[in-house]
Structures are given as C-alpha cells and as structure tokens.
Amino acid sequence: MSESDSISNGRDKGASTDAVHGGAARDKGFHAMTTPIVQTATYTFDNTAKLIEFLDKKVYGGELEREEYARYGNPSVWSLERRIAELERADDAVVYPSGMSAVTSLFLTVLRPGSHIVMTDDCYRRTRQFCETTLKKFGIETSIVPMGDCAALEAAIRRGKTRFIFTETPTNPYLRVADLKRVAELGRANRAMTLLDTTFATPVNLRPLEYGIDFVMHSATKYFGGHNDVLGGVIAGEAGRIKALKDARGIFGNVIDPHQAFLLERGLKTLALRVRHQNASASKVARYLEGHAKIDRVYYPGLESHPDHQIAKAQMSGFGGVVSFEVAGDIKTTSDFIDRLRLPYIAPSLGGTESLIEQPAYFSYYDLSSEERRDIGIKDNLVRFALGIEDPEDIIADLDASLEQAPARQSVSRV
Numbered sequence: 001m002s003e004s005d006s007i008s009n010g011r012d013k014g015a016s017t018d019a020v021h022g023g024a025a026r027d028k029g030f031h032a033m034t035t036p037i038v039q040t041a042t043y044t045f046d047n048t049a050k051l052i053e054f055l056d057k058k059v060y061g062g063e064l065e066r067e068e069y070a071r072y073g074n075p076s077v078w079s080l081e082r083r084i085a086e087l088e089r090a091d092d093a094v095v096y097p098s099g100m101s102a103v104t105s106l107f108l109t110v111l112r113p114g115s116h117i118v119m120t121d122d123c124y125r126r127t128r129q130f131c132e133t134t135l136k137k138f139g140i141e142t143s144i145v146p147m148g149d150c151a152a153l154e155a156a157i158r159r160g161k162t163r164f165i166f167t168e169t170p171t172n173p174y175l176r177v178a179d180l181k182r183v184a185e186l187g188r189a190n191r192a193m194t195l196l197d198t199t200f201a202t203p204v205n206l207r208p209l210e211y212g213i214d215f216v217m218h219s220a221t222k223y224f225g226g227h228n229d230v231l232g233g234v235i236a237g238e239a240g241r242i243k244a245l246k247d248a249r250g251i252f253g254n255v256i257d258p259h260q261a262f263l264l265e266r267g268l269k270t271l272a273l274r275v276r277h278q279n280a281s282a283s284k285v286a287r288y289l290e291g292h293a294k295i296d297r298v299y300y301p302g303l304e305s306h307p308d309h310q311i312a313k314a315q316m317s318g319f320g321g322v323v324s325f326e327v328a329g330d331i332k333t334t335s336d337f338i339d340r341l342r343l344p345y346i347a348p349s350l351g352g353t354e355s356l357i358e359q360p361a362y363f364s365y366y367d368l369s370s371e372e373r374r375d376i377g378i379k380d381n382l383v384r385f386a387l388g389i390e391d392p393e394d395i396i397a398d399l400d401a402s403l404e405q406a407p408a409r410q411s412v413s414r415v
C-alpha cells in the first residue's frame, strides 16, 4: 500500500475502522467501491519485452505487481490478505480455501522428518488427527499436553527437535485461554516456532502477534466470513515466513477461489460490529445460564468462575461469542432441551449471523462410547452454543422456555 493510500494519519485505528478500511487500497481499479472479483485463470503480457521485465523481477528480486498464472496469485486474494494482515498487525498473511488447508500447509511446508510438535489437548480434532496420522507417516512426532499446564508443555519440549508449539485460544469446547507471553517465551527459549489458532477470538478480541507468537491462524469460515456461507483459512506472521508459505501454495495448488475471497473480504468489513455484539450477547447468556437451577456448569472466559478468567481478562478485549454449558441431566435430557429451542440451528460451526447449537457427544465424538468421551473430558450433557447476531433477549427467552420444560434437578439422575 502506498503512503497516499494510508488512512492511519499516525493514529492506531479502532477495530471497526480497521475492519472497513484497514489494508484496503483506496483505488481498487475501475473506480469501483469494492474489490473486483478478478475471475481469471491466467494473465497476459503485452509483448515479449514486458514478459522479460516481469521474469527479471521474479528471478533477481523486485516488487512484483502482477502474476503470470492464477495458481501463484490473484488480486482479489491479495486484497483479502492485506486486510487480514492489517487486522492482525502482521507483516503479511496468506489465505487458503479452508482452515484445515491453512494449518496442514503450514506444517507440511515448515516441518521435516524428525521434527517434533508439542500441542495442547482440547484442540480442533481434525488438526490433532492430521498431526497424529499424516505427519506421523513422515516421521514427525506430536506430543499432546494438557491445556493450561505450562510445566507439562515445557517438559514435553525436546531441545533441537521441537519445531512447533501449537495451541488454541479460546479452545473448543471449554474455552480455555493460553498465557501467550509464556508460550512465546518457551518457543523463543527453545528455538521452536509458536502457532496459535485463534479462530474463536478474532483480532477484535486478541492479537497474538503482539505477545510474540510467530504465527496466528484462523478458520475464516467462522467469524471472518461471518455468515455461515463460505469456507476459508488464513495464516499471518513475519514477511519472509509468509512468503515461503505463498511459494509452497503455488506448488501445493490449494488456492482460494476469487469469489470465495470476495465473500470473505465483504464479511470482514462487519467483523468488529458482529464480534462486539456477539461478545456482549454471550456474556449475558453465560450469566443467565450460570444463575439457572437446571444448569450444572457454564464455561465462558468472561465469567469469574472460569479457570482462565484472569489471563483472559489481561489478554483479551472481549471474551468471544461461544458459551459451553452442562445441562443438569443425561444425554437425553440434554438433547431434548436442544430440540425444544426455536432460534438456534442444530449445526456444527460458529461465528456466523445465525446462532448454532451442538451437543459435542453427538457432533464431534459420536464414534466414541460414553466412557471414552468422559475420559477425554467430553460429558454427555455438554452443550456448545455459538451465538449469532440475534437480540440476546430473544435468545435468553428461548433458552428459558426450553429449560422451563426440562425435568427439575432433583428428579434427574446425575451423570
């Protein structure tokens, strides 16, 4: 972005201004208000001299303002990447067609046989599966340590071998929050890179690079897109490292479609508006549930009762839009409670305009027995509620009506 394009005039912008304008070129071409969807598979050269000029820059270094073929880059995607980099206060960002594509590409690009990863439990299940199956085939080992246990994390590090420390904040489904400064220090002290999946927080609530974390990743499918209608993934960090990822993407071929990029850029403009509303709604819902006799326990980092409340308060400017809780009762009491709700849809995912609700015992862990689930800490009566942008009063009225019909606590068998 050129100096004349900048809207900062020396002031650190607020998240809403940033979401609308940050990283966006003032001149988007064709006098268009929005970034055009450049729907092309290849790019043309006026003549051979122009081609040679381009190739010289590519081979000998220089600012490339164009590409030769769409697997290497697309202007609609560049615009999205600049915007996300600005929101994260990162040098640069690289966008992928899904969150899983982002994390798997990063690992495949940076790791080599003999590398070791330390990862916290309570992580996105497919990420963990990728490490424990695919990476294992290539001689890369993963140690899983309990979330929130920094001593265990430190003990699991193998000096000279551990290349990545990977954690999430807040986690799914218990919304645990890592001490980022501590994780970053452990990484630096042991020459391991640190990666934080902060899909649940968004840069509106948390900017991990400011704590010294090396890479931040998001499933852009969730809050960035924000409308439950598009997949996407992103990694942001230092320029040279992001460039390596972009070069690898040109070989892997996992490029995002320009229309998908357009939808994500459009979603980003309302990111701060939505997230702040969702923060406020989730706080109200969490407090309402915590005071309800038919709820056993509520997990929300904004509540004083949450084990990571203090660190969340110090690190985050909002606690996010997801609330997890346990209904007093068994698996059936819980699913009956969910089935009576009228507003949220029963669906996985989070961060969109519509509220979504799920019972992890069914959604992510149906293949495990009740006992196996309990061993990994997923109770049958656990519910994850991802708030949309509906009015919190209506959401609470809906919850209240369903809980009203739930069996009284005395008559239910405790799990």
Ligand SMILES: *Cc1c(COP(=O)(O)O)cnc(C)c1O
Pocket: 098, 099, 100, 101, 124, 127, 168, 172, 197, 199, 200, 219, 220, 221, 222, 231, 232, 233
């Ligand atoms: C959804 C999600 C992912 C995976 O992202 P996709 O866009 O679905 O591929 C990774 N991490 C977290 C925390 C997620 O919620």
